[in-house]
Amino acid sequence: SQQGEEDPQALSIQEGENATMNCSYKTSINNLQWYRQNSGRGLVHLILIRSNEREKHSGRLRVTLDTSKKSSSLLITASRAADTASYFCATVGSSGYSTLTFGKGTMLLVSP
């Protein structure tokens, strides 16, 4: 089954710096989504990028998708302490089912 796998597993940066997280998957997809999870809380949807898109922006977020490499990246610019959370990529396959397959996530710590 396809799996989103993020790297790094953990990332520690200072406020104002940019944070880049990567995700790889194994099989063809319909779309890829990024979610944020604050410790012990629910999943907040950040952005969805379709398989025919290469780049998408939303506020301080920039997502790229390279279907030839089966990879995606999430860039958070000018990070803030409030961005501290775990970030997950999740894929929807092209098989016709809408199931999300999640990766293990990157834990981002932004220090003031």
Add this chain to the structure above:
Amino acid sequence: EPEVTQTPSHQVTQMGQEVILRCVPISNHLYFYWYRQILGQKVEFLVSFYNNEISEKSEIFDDQFSVERPDGSNFTLKIRSTKLEDSAMYFCASSGTGNVLADTQYFGPGTRLTVL
């Protein structure tokens, strides 16, 4: 902004007991999901539900699990006889006013199930 709600936020139960986790999806959504996350692990898909029937389920979703939409608003997950390994955070999600494959799934805050 509409959101998915879940109750209870935390459920503690004894092994072998039945539990029902409740969700109220976003009102005009058509597709409903349950996922779970064991502490420190990935979020895993359990089941999807559309038009009053299961559309897909994972290997985790065995005969101990069932889902129901008893009325026009609630969506429930029942675990018939809980095991220690069922301890996890259970998330409900909903989506779908159009192309289900391309729609965002909106997640609830989760129910933390602890089986003793």
